Amino acid sequence: MSMKITxxxxxxxxxxxxxxINLEIAEGELVALLGPSGSGKxxxxxLIAGLETPDxxxxxxxxxxxTKWSVGKRKVGFVFQHYALFKHMTIFDNIAFGLRVRxxxxxxxxxxxxxxxxxxxxxxxxxxxxxxxxxxxxGGQRQRVALARALAVEPKILLLDEPFGALDAKVRQELRKxxxxxxxxxxxxxxFVTHDQEEALEVADKVVVMNHGRIEQIxxxxxxxxxxxxxxxxxxxxxVNLFRGRFQHADSASSxxxxxxxxxxxxxxxxxxxxxxxxxxxxxxxxxxxxxxAEDAEAKNAIEVEMSIQQFKELNFSVGETVFANLEHIKVxxxx
Amino acid sequence: MKGKxxxxxxxxxxxxxxxxxxxxxxxxxxLKQGIDVYIAAITEPDALAAIRLTLITSLFVIPINTxxxxxxxxxxxxxxxxxxxxxxxxxDLPFAISPxxxxxxxxxxxxxxxxxAPLLDDLHIKIVFAVPGIILATLFVTFPxxxxxxxxxxxxxxxxxxxxxxxxxxSGWKTFIKVTLPNIKWGLLYGVILCxxxxxxxxxxxxxxxxxxxxxxxxxxxxxxxxxxEYSFVAAFAVASLLTLLAIITLILKSLMELRFxxxxxxxxxxEGESV
Amino acid sequence: xxxxxxxxxxxxxxxxxxxxxLVYLSLIVLIPLALLFLKASNMGWQQFWETxxxxxxxxxxxxxxxxxxxxxxxxxxxxLMVAWVFTRYSFPGxxxxxxxxDLPFALPTxxxGIxxxxxxxxxGWIGKYLDAFGIKAAFTPFGITIALIFIGLxxxxxxxxxxxxxxxxETEEAAATLGASKVQTFLSVILPQILPxxxxxFSLAFARALGEYGSVVFISGNMPMKTEIAxxxxxxxxxxxxxxxxxxxxxxxxxxxFLILLLINFIQWRTGIRGSMR
Numbered sequence: 001m002s003m004k005i006t007x008x009x010x011x012x013x014x015x016x017x018x019x020x021i022n023l024e025i026a027e028g029e030l031v032a033l034l035g036p037s038g039s040g041k042x043x044x045x046x047l048i049a050g051l052e053t054p055d056x057x058x059x060x061x062x063x064x065x066x067t068k069w070s071v072g073k074r075k076v077g078f079v080f081q082h083y084a085l086f087k088h089m090t091i092f093d094n095i096a097f098g099l100r101v102r103x104x105x106x107x108x109x110x111x112x113x114x115x116x117x118x119x120x121x122x123x124x125x126x127x128x129x130x131x132x133x134x135x136x137x138x139g140g141q142r143q144r145v146a147l148a149r150a151l152a153v154e155p156k157i158l159l160l161d162e163p164f165g166a167l168d169a170k171v172r173q174e175l176r177k178x179x180x181x182x183x184x185x186x187x188x189x190x191x192f193v194t195h196d197q198e199e200a201l202e203v204a205d206k207v208v209v210m211n212h213g214r215i216e217q218i219x220x221x222x223x224x225x226x227x228x229x230x231x232x233x234x235x236x237x238x239x240v241n242l243f244r245g246r247f248q249h250a251d252s253a254s255s256x257x258x259x260x261x262x263x264x265x266x267x268x269x270x271x272x273x274x275x276x277x278x279x280x281x282x283x284x285x286x287x288x289x290x291x292x293x294a295e296d297a298e299a300k301n302a303i304e305v306e307m308s309i310q311q312f313k314e315l316n317f318s319v320g321e322t323v324f325a326n327l328e329h330i331k332v333x334x335x336x
Numbered sequence: 337m338k339g340k341x342x343x344x345x346x347x348x349x350x351x352x353x354x355x356x357x358x359x360x361x362x363x364x365x366x367l368k369q370g371i372d373v374y375i376a377a378i379t380e381p382d383a384l385a386a387i388r389l390t391l392i393t394s395l396f397v398i399p400i401n402t403x404x405x406x407x408x409x410x411x412x413x414x415x416x417x418x419x420x421x422x423x424x425x426x427x428d429l430p431f432a433i434s435p436x437x438x439x440x441x442x443x444x445x446x447x448x449x450x451x452x453a454p455l456l457d458d459l460h461i462k463i464v465f466a467v468p469g470i471i472l473a474t475l476f477v478t479f480p481x482x483x484x485x486x487x488x489x490x491x492x493x494x495x496x497x498x499x500x501x502x503x504x505x506x507s508g509w510k511t512f513i514k515v516t517l518p519n520i521k522w523g524l525l526y527g528v529i530l531c532x533x534x535x536x537x538x539x540x541x542x543x544x545x546x547x548x549x550x551x552x553x554x555x556x557x558x559x560x561x562x563x564x565x566e567y568s569f570v571a572a573f574a575v576a577s578l579l580t581l582l583a584i585i586t587l588i589l590k591s592l593m594e595l596r597f598x599x600x601x602x603x604x605x606x607x608e609g610e611s612v
Numbered sequence: 613x614x615x616x617x618x619x620x621x622x623x624x625x626x627x628x629x630x631x632x633x634l635v636y637l638s639l640i641v642l643i644p645l646a647l648l649f650l651k652a653s654n655m656g657w658q659q660f661w662e663t664x665x666x667x668x669x670x671x672x673x674x675x676x677x678x679x680x681x682x683x684x685x686x687x688x689x690x691x692l693m694v695a696w697v698f699t700r701y702s703f704p705g706x707x708x709x710x711x712x713x714d715l716p717f718a719l720p721t722x723x724x725g726i727x728x729x730x731x732x733x734x735x736g737w738i739g740k741y742l743d744a745f746g747i748k749a750a751f752t753p754f755g756i757t758i759a760l761i762f763i764g765l766x767x768x769x770x771x772x773x774x775x776x777x778x779x780x781x782e783t784e785e786a787a788a789t790l791g792a793s794k795v796q797t798f799l800s801v802i803l804p805q806i807l808p809x810x811x812x813x814f815s816l817a818f819a820r821a822l823g824e825y826g827s828v829v830f831i832s833g834n835m836p837m838k839t840e841i842a843x844x845x846x847x848x849x850x851x852x853x854x855x856x857x858x859x860x861x862x863x864x865x866x867x868x869x870f871l872i873l874l875l876i877n878f879i880q881w882r883t884g885i886r887g888s889m890r
Contacts, residue, residue: 049789051785051788051789071785071788071789072788072789072791072792076789077789078785078786078789080782080785080786082780082782084780084782084783084785084786085783085786086783086786086787086800086801087783087805088804088805097787097790097792097800098790098791098792101787101790101791101792101793101796101800102791149786149790150789150790152790153790153791339794340701343693343696343697343701344697344701344703346690346693347690347693347694347697347698348709350690350693350694351694351709351712351713353738354758354761354762354765355712355713355715355716355762355765356712357731357737357738358724358727358728358731358762359712359715359719359727361727361730361731361736361737362723362727365727365730403632404632404633404636407628407629407632407633407636408629408633410625410629411626411629411630411633414621414623414626415618415619415621415623415626415630416618416619416621417617417618417619417630418617418618423633423637425873425877426637426641426642427637428873429641430641431820432819432823432869432870432872432873433823433866433869434822434823434824434825434842434843434846434862434865434869435721435823435825435826435843436823436825436843436844436846436847436862437648437823437843437846437862437865437866440648440846440850440858440859440862441644441645441647441648441862442644443850443855444644444647444648444651444855444859445643445644445647447855449853449855451647472640475640476640476641476644479636479640495621495623498623499622499623502622502623502624503622508623508624508625511624512625530717533717533718536720537718537719537720537721537722537723538720539720539721539722539725539825539826540721540825540826540843543825543826543847544847544850556720557720557721557722557723557826558722560720560722560723560726561722564726564830569730572726573726573727573730576720576722576723576726576727579719579720579722579723580719580723583715583718583719583720583723584718586718587711587712587714587715587718588711590711590714590718591707591710591711
């Protein structure tokens with residue numbers, strides 16, 4: 001299903017939850033709505049589902065104006081953050097629910113329902129737990145049931161609200177890969193909401209970065225990471241070093257420079273005139289990377305640098321050493 | 337939307353029929369013959385005696401049951417011991433027993449053919465068909481109220497604050513007064529209000545125990561019955577209206593406190609809070 | 613001994629508070645109740661059985677039981693409706709009406725009794741209309757049921773309300789996304805969750821109704837074999853100084869109440885197992 005959202009806005013009392021949202025989603029895309037808490041991403045998702053009503057703007061589904069369509073009419077599959085499984089039904093009954101409540105004419109025969117449910121259970125690798133109750137499952141398992149339940153009604157678009165938010169880190173990683181594979185297998189247009197930029201970058205085809213109810217940038221993961229259009233996107237998508245003040249080649253007196261820790265090149269001898277002279281204060285290894293914290297001589301500017309363990313071993317820095325930081329990859333933004 | 341309006345209408349109709357109308361009827365009947373007759377009815381000597389007796393009963397019952405409630409809640413909420421749930425069920429007992437039976441058991445104990453009759457005769461004490469009996473019966477039916485409010489409240493508050501106070505050197509008594517009491521003051525007040533409403537309004541239990549001696553052992557509810565049974569309808573409703581006003585005030589106070597002290601109101605709160 | 617009975621604690625006053633509580637309960641509750649059973653057992657089994665199965669008494673059980681059951685049932689249905697409406701919707705006057713629901717708790721039963729009688733007597737506000745249809749309310753089991761509906765309503769509403777409040781809205785939304793209509797959602801998702809509370813409320817209303825005296829004696833007319841309720845019979849026996857008889861009937865009523873209490877506890881225990889997932 002393809003979707004086009006035009007000038008969508010919604011307020012709650014005086015607070016503008018989302019403002020002037022314009023977004024296009026192509027058939028089969030896997031899109032991430034990424035942003036901090038309060039950015040409006042969940043509200044946008046719910047508006048798409050039909051669980052909320054916008055104040056203005058429209059939503060087109062496959063070329064038809066769906067703004068006033070009810071939830072049922074939009075044929076969405078919604079996976080809730082806390083799963084919303086029916087506690088008093090078995091896993092099997094939960095997944096079969098959408099098929100069983102169809103009006104008599106559209107309802108598939110009992111055997112067809114059973115077959116479909118078992119297929120889905122196998123798809124999500126829970127076929128042995130069909131007769132269990134939600135309370136007897138782990139968080140990751142419940143999440144997969146919620147997904148299977150949404151898929152059972154063959155939705156045209158799959159909407160996931162922070163699907164992995166409530167799970168352990170390891171389980172999260174596994175499910176991320178699993179979701180990606182599932183999408184490749186099913187090709188259902190999917191939108192998921194997350195505040196975890198790593199998740200968005202790893203899983204999505206397209207990332208929509210949101211803040212304070214507005215869209216900051218839309219692009220592929222590589223695009224939004226390497227070519228952020230403003231300060232917010234830059235700093236939200238990864239770690240940053242911030243520099244204020246005057247810059248060469250800058251038009252305005254007050255600008256801010258952003259550079260990622262892994263774009264800072266450290267060397268024992270200065271390579272350029274503009275290289276920054278710093279003293280290394282702290283070195284730690286964080287997983288596969290080495291992180292160095294350094295300060296300039298007057299202790300006014302601090303800088304964080306990342307490099308691979310390999311690079312660190314080759315360059316062999318130590319605490320207290322004076323080194324030179326090359327900032328040529330810095331991106332300068334004008335401050336409003 | 338239509339379904340919503342229908343549901344609201346039916347519910348409101350149901351409430352009007354079963355709750356609102358009975359309320360309005362009391363006042364309508366009481367004032368049927370004008371305000372003078374109304375005032376006469378409630379200032380008549382027997383009525384005044386009934387008012388007095390009702391107040392005296394409450395005056396005794398409330399402090400005694402409040403003390404019980406505090407004691408029981410302290411033991412149950414702050415300590416773990418075997419038999420706790422049984423104790424809690426025991427406290428709920430009066431709610432499960434018909435008021436008539438509540439009165440009956442005291443008649444059996446203190447009545448003229450009762451178990452303690454010979455002893456009482458010797459001491460020239462009359463309990464049944466006298467004020468002490470009324471107080472006892474009322475104690476029985478109202479003792480759960482304060483306890484039931486305090487127990488879940490104190491359970492949910494836990495023991496951390498009291499332990500902190502003790503560790504800082506406060507005595508047990510001081511801890512209770514300065515730490516526990518302020519935390520439970522609204523629950524306590526709430527329980528007292530409910531206890532009072534029931535104490536003043538108790539009919540069945542008191543009816544069995546009182547002997548219906550006009551001017552002496554009639555509480556307000558009993559007086560209402562007597563008037564009604566002798567067809568003095570207006571007078572009966574006039575006296576009843578006093579009790580109704582009391583009920584309304586109780587409800588208002590109840591609402592105000594619920595606003596102040598946001599809690600789930602559930603009959604089975606103790607049972608739910610049972611396993612700490 | 614103390615260590616096995618109670619967990620040691622630095623909080624003072626355990627002995628005092630527990631002791632006071634137990635003494636109080638013994639004096640006010642346990643001893644008088646024990647006496648009741650003692651008295652009833654004095655009669656000997658034969659006489660006991662004869663007393664409690666006399667026709668008039670059996671008739672009173674039937675009336676008490678049927679009217680209480682019916683009233684509790686009606687309260688279960690309408691109580692659910694009222695609880696739903698008050699939790700989910702807003703409308704003018706809601707706050708006041710919500711307070712009104714507790715009226716049967718606060719109003720003395722005698723007052724309820726005479727006012728309901730006045731309301732449903734042939735010349736009463738509602739009785740008038742019923743009369744026009746040939747329906748008599750006062751002095752019939754119908755009237756008794758009406759009184760029992762009055763006193764039982766808050767039990768259901770106040771038990772069910774918190775459960776409705778705590779319902780996870782998301783499960784209803786999930787059902788909507790899966791295509792269920794409002795009715796389907798109510799029946800298959802919402803109702804199973806509130807059923808235990810409804811059963812509890814029903815049982816409470818039922819137990820209360822069985823023992824109810826004040827609000828019923830006026831509207832019932834107390835006609836033996838027809839509208840005489842069991843509690844009234846106890847009263848009658850007492851007035852005739854038939855203490856044994858009164859005790860016997862009381863014992864039967866207590867046993868029934870006790871069974872209902874057990875039922876309530878059972879329901880709560882059972883639903884605690886398949887309880888909340890969070």
